[in-house]
Amino acid sequence: MASARSLLIVEDDAAFARALRRSFQRRGYAVEVCEGLEALPDALARMEHRYAVVDLKLGVGSGLKAVKMLHDHDPEMRIVVLTGFASIVTAVEAIKLGASHYLAKPANTDDIEAAFGRSDGDTEVPLTKRQTSLKTLEWERIHETLVESEFNISEAARRLGMHRRTLARKLEKRRVT
Structure with a gap:
């Protein structure tokens, strides 16, 4: 059974993963870091996780594959996708594959933790009048x-x-x- 505050970070940037790990550990999370898709099955076998943070662009492969693997493993897992290359297409695909939320970098621990808690859409998000360029x-x-x-x-x-x-x-x- 998963600990109430167990987190898996799927990130190939070791420095960013280390900083994220430390920040979440200070908040009381049990954190495991997985460097890519090839290590993900082993990480899932070692421990059950309630939460996951997935980088969209992994060194080898797409974070979207990681999202699908995580969601297939545990449909209740709260998955947040982080990306430095935000787009509507990848956001839609991430949500369709099971992500709970999608954040553009830079995103801090507060942003990610808040995203874990969001389960419903926000009908108050302002609509833009700007046409697509x-x-x-x-x-x-x-x-x-x-x-x-x-x-x-x-x-x-x-x-x-x-x-x-x-x-x-x-x-x-x-x-x-």
């Missing part, structure tokens, strides 16, 4: 293609009909960190 549409298409190609930049560039370096530059320009 061409740049936003391009950004969404790029991210849709990145998801389809499992975050393989070379493959995404090929599918988009652009040079790999061009795509890499576009991703760096719009990166949310």
Whole structure:
């Protein structure tokens, strides 16, 4: 049975994972860090977790696969996806696959813990009157293609009909960190 405050962090950035681990441990969580998809089955076998924080872009593979694995393992687990490359496409896919919430980096421990507690939508979120720009549409298409190609930049560039370096530059320009 899972401890009431057991947390699994799926993150390939060791420094960020270490900082997140320490912060949650100070709040009384039992924390385990998993560096990627290949280590996830072992982490799930070792301990039951109530909560999970998953980085969307893992070194090898997509955090979306981790979300699916976690949700399939325990549909009651509260999963928060963190990303430096936020997009509507990946947010929708993460929620469909079982994530409870989706946060753009930088997100701190307070933000993540608050996200664990949110189970209902917010009908008071203000609607924007701003129309979608061409740049936003391009950004969404790029991210849709990145998801389809499992975050393989070379493959995404090929599918988009652009040079790999061009795509890499576009991703760096719009990166949310």
